[in-house]
Amino acid sequence: MPTRPARSDARANRAGILDAARSTLAHDPHASVDVIARSAGLSRRTLYGHFDDRDALIREIIVTGAQRFNAIAESITDADSRIALARLAARLWQEAAHVQFAAALALDEAHVEHTAAALAPLRRAVASLVQRGQEDGGFRTDVAAPTLARLIEEVARTVVSRTDASSSGAADLAVRTVLSIAGLSWRETDELLAAHPDITEIPA
Amino acid sequence: MPTRPARSDARANRAGILDAARSTLAHDPHASVDVIARSAGLSRRTLYGHFDDRDALIREIIVTGAQRFNAIAESITDADSRIALARLAARLWQEAAHVQFAAALALDEAHVEHTAAALAPLRRAVASLVQRGQEDGGFRTDVAAPTLARLIEEVARTVVSRTDASSSGAADLAVRTVLSIAGLSWRETDELLAAHPDITEIPA
DNA sequence: ACTATGTTGCACACGCATGTGCAACATAGT
DNA sequence: ACTATGTTGCACATGCGTGTGCAACATAGT
Numbered sequence: 001m002p003t004r005p006a007r008s009d010a011r012a013n014r015a016g017i018l019d020a021a022r023s024t025l026a027h028d029p030h031a032s033v034d035v036i037a038r039s040a041g042l043s044r045r046t047l048y049g050h051f052d053d054r055d056a057l058i059r060e061i062i063v064t065g066a067q068r069f070n071a072i073a074e075s076i077t078d079a080d081s082r083i084a085l086a087r088l089a090a091r092l093w094q095e096a097a098h099v100q101f102a103a104a105l106a107l108d109e110a111h112v113e114h115t116a117a118a119l120a121p122l123r124r125a126v127a128s129l130v131q132r133g134q135e136d137g138g139f140r141t142d143v144a145a146p147t148l149a150r151l152i153e154e155v156a157r158t159v160v161s162r163t164d165a166s167s168s169g170a171a172d173l174a175v176r177t178v179l180s181i182a183g184l185s186w187r188e189t190d191e192l193l194a195a196h197p198d199i200t201e202i203p204a
Numbered sequence: 205m206p207t208r209p210a211r212s213d214a215r216a217n218r219a220g221i222l223d224a225a226r227s228t229l230a231h232d233p234h235a236s237v238d239v240i241a242r243s244a245g246l247s248r249r250t251l252y253g254h255f256d257d258r259d260a261l262i263r264e265i266i267v268t269g270a271q272r273f274n275a276i277a278e279s280i281t282d283a284d285s286r287i288a289l290a291r292l293a294a295r296l297w298q299e300a301a302h303v304q305f306a307a308a309l310a311l312d313e314a315h316v317e318h319t320a321a322a323l324a325p326l327r328r329a330v331a332s333l334v335q336r337g338q339e340d341g342g343f344r345t346d347v348a349a350p351t352l353a354r355l356i357e358e359v360a361r362t363v364v365s366r367t368d369a370s371s372s373g374a375a376d377l378a379v380r381t382v383l384s385i386a387g388l389s390w391r392e393t394d395e396l397l398a399a400h401p402d403i404t405e406i407p408a
Numbered sequence: 409a410c411t412a413t414g415t416t417g418c419a420c421a422c423g424c425a426t427g428t429g430c431a432a433c434a435t436a437g438t
Numbered sequence: 439a440c441t442a443t444g445t446t447g448c449a450c451a452t453g454c455g456t457g458t459g460c461a462a463c464a465t466a467g468t
Binding site: 214246328 | 418419
C-alpha cells in the first residue's frame with residue numbers, strides 16, 4: 001500500500017529540521033535533539049515524529065551530504081591534476097552548508113564509520129587524483145600516495161570546519177591550502193589560479 | 205603551616221592519573237573520569253581524592269603541557285625563518301605524548317578558552333616567526349600574516365592529532381606539512397631538510 | 409608493630425539527554 | 439465545516455556521568 005503524501009507543512013518542517021541539524025551540528029556535533037528542534041522552531045516531541053532516532057536524523061544528513069560530495073567528485077574532468085584538485089576543493093567549498101557539518105561529524109567517534117563509508121567514492125576520486133598527480137609530476141613525490149591522499153583529506157577537513165565560510169576569500173584560502181599540501185609552491189599556485197580564474201569564481 | 209610531603213605511592217598514583225588522562229583524552233576528549241581512573245589502574249573514587257574536579261585535572265594537564273610548549277617556542281633561535289619553523293615543528297612533535305592531548309582538547313568547546321590562554325606565548329612566537337618569514341621572503345605572501353599564522357597552527361594541530369605518533373617518519377611528515385603551508389614547494393623543503401639533518405634527527 | 413595516609417566499593421543525590429505515551433490543540437486539504 | 443494529519447507540553451522510564459559520604463581495608467614510613 002503506497003503511503004499517501006505527507007502534509008505540506010509537515011514536509012517543510014522535516015526539511016527545516018534537517019537544515020537546523022546541519023548548521024547546529026556543524027557548530028557542535030554533540031548538540032542535543034532539543035537544541036536542534038528548537039533551532040528549527042519546533043518542539044523536541046515533533047522531531048521524534050519525523051525521525052525515529054537521533055541517529056536516524058544524523059544518518060540522513062550524512063547520506064544526502066555524501067551524495068552531493070560524491071557527485072561533485074565525479075564531475076571533475078580536468079586533464080591537469082593540479083587544476084582538478086583546485087577545482088574539486090573550490091566546488092566542495094561552495095557546498096559549505098553541507099560540508100561544514102560533515103567535517104565536524106567526520107571527527108566524531110560515533111559516526112566516523114558511517115561517514116567514511118558514505119564518502120568512499122569521494123575518497124577514491126582523491127586517491128586516483130593524487131596518483132595521477134604524482135605520475136605527471138604535478139604533485140610532490142616525497143610522500144607516498146596513500147599518505148598524501150589522507151593528508152589532503154585531513155587538511156581540507158580542517159580548513160573547512162575551522163574557517164568562517166561567509167568571510168570573503170575563504171574559498172580562495174581553502175584552494176591555496178590544499179594545493180600547498182599537494183606540494184606546489186605558493187607562486188606556482190598563484191600562477192595557476194591566475195590562469196584559471198573560473199575556479200575560484202563565485203557562480204551567478 | 206607547611207603541608208607535609210605526600211606518601212610516595214600517592215605521588216606516583218597522581219602522576220599515573222595525569223599520564224592516563226593525557227593519553228585517554230587524546231583519543232577521546234569526552235572520556236569519563238571513570239575511564240581515566242581505570243586506565244591508570246585506580247578507582248574513580250581515588251581520582252577524586254587527588255583532584256577536586258574533572259576540570260581541575262584537565263586544567264593541570266593543560267597548564268603543564270603549555271609550559272613545555274612555550275619553553276620550546278622560546279628556545280628556537282635560528283636566523284633562517286624556514287629553519288626556525290621546521291625546528292619548532294620537529295621539537296613540538298617530540299613532545300608527542302603531551303602534544304596529542306593538547307591538540308584534541310584545544311578542539312573541545314569547553315576548554316578552548318583556557319587552552320588558548322595557556323598557549324599564548326607559543327602563539328606569539330608563531331606570529332612573529334611568520335611575520336619575519338614573510339619579510340625575508342622565506343614564506344608566502346599571498347596570505348596575510350595573521351591568517352597564515354592561524355593556518356599553520358590549525359594544520360599543525362590536525363597533523364599532530366590525526367597521525368600515529370609511533371609510526372616512523374611521522375615527525376618528518378609533520379615538518380614537511382607545516383613547511384608546505386608556509387608556502388615552500390616540496391623540493392625546497394627537501395633541500396632544506398637535507399641540508400639540516402639535525403632537525404628531524406631522533407635525539408639519543 | 410603501630411598509625412597516619414591512601415585506596416576501594418557502595419550508596420546516594422543530582423543533572424542532563426534520550427525516547428515514548430497521551431490528551432489537548434491547531435490546521436491543511438477537501 | 440469537517441477530519442485526517444500534525445504539533446505541543448507534560449509525565450515518565452531509562453541511562454550515563456559527576457561528585458560526595460562513609461566504613462572497611464591496605465600499606466608506607468617510622
